Amino acid sequence: MIHALHVRRIDRYFGGTLPPAAATAMFRRLWSCGACRVRYERHLLHERVLPDGDARQQQRLWDSIVASARVDAHPTLSGQPALEVRGRSFRPSALLGAGALAGLLLLVAVGAHLKTVSGPVARGTNVEEARAPSVHFFRTVGDRQTEPVAGTMHEDDSILVAYSNPGAEFSYLMVFAVDARGGVHWYYPAYEQPGQNPLAPAIRTRALGVELGEEIRHALPVGPLRMVALFLRRPLPVEEIEGMVSRAWSSHGGSVAALDTLPLPVADGEQLSRLLEVVP
């Protein structure tokens, strides 16, 4: 399912209909997805066999470069260039705006649902001064809309994640969900094949409302689901985190509702979690 989204994104890129922010994410995806590379290279071959193929390729790549540079140069709420803005498969610019705005709003609105070092952000607090990181979840509604995830989500919802990292102490982020049976579903980084064991990707510091770009859909079982975000000082591998989840799961009696923290050394990161209900 997710692979189909990536393939569609590559097709749209070569068709000239992929938004620039999504192109950045598509290029990054090429490094970790062999099937995506094959698809991309078939498009390259098609381009090359055309009578004007060389010129097409040259122009396509330049257009993409310029568009990406313009998107990435848009200042974020933190006033810094959007170094890590990643695209998604539809309406990235609208979502970027929504994500950034939601980043501001949800720091307060969602604060009560998240465990943070600094505690809840007081009403009226300047968010630039509130240095605790936060994470925000959006679900797709229809073809072109998103909305913040409240207390429930559907089992087939595509989820888009955005984060705010106003401080400078955390440089890496992992986002995953633990279902009612203790199963771990990875949102960030992608973990699609056993044995890959990817590391936590780098994120921006001193930035608010940064979307992670790719909408992700997992086949989630109906029931309680705990979404967990780990802001880290060093990149940990997913298998290490899954080991922590397993140990925490056992020590908390196999209850996702009770599993609010992992046995993670405090110096290594900050844990945020939120309990949701997955409904049919």
Added chain:
Amino acid sequence: MQATEPNQRIGIDVDGFHAGHEAVIREIYLEHGAALLRETCRYTGPAEAESVVHDVFVELLRNRALRAQFVGGALAAWLREIARLKALEHLRRARRQPPQELGPEAHSGEGSLEARDVLTRFLTAEVPEAQRQFFGMRFLARQTQVEIAAQLGIPRSTLEGWEHRLTEKLRAFIVERSP
């Protein structure tokens, strides 16, 4: 040695480059982009090479500090080094091993062979009989539509329509149906 570098030949506008003028950076892209793609293919595949070149020029457009690091001299070598570092960084992040030994720089001749092979298979399998001569002249011999229209006595607008439909069929043949 430096006098043979392409940037010396074309004499880039260093001030414009440092200022981040899009037109100047586009000139550099047109001059060096293809060579940079071929060079990067020594470390990665062609898809990732495009990702690297994309990154390099996005960075050049956005990053004043990076542009300031170029103080004249061998621009091509400077670009190659940026591309090499980006390629290695991507490989590291993807937990992929960089090649132990660099392959020879890819030559367009290899790509041409592959392209000719797929065009020949497409011609045999998919091109209507009435359009085969046109296809051979346009896609294999790379003649212009004007030349072909004159030789075959077929209106150019007709050839335009044929080419458009053949291009779409070719896309499906290569992208959707290739094994």
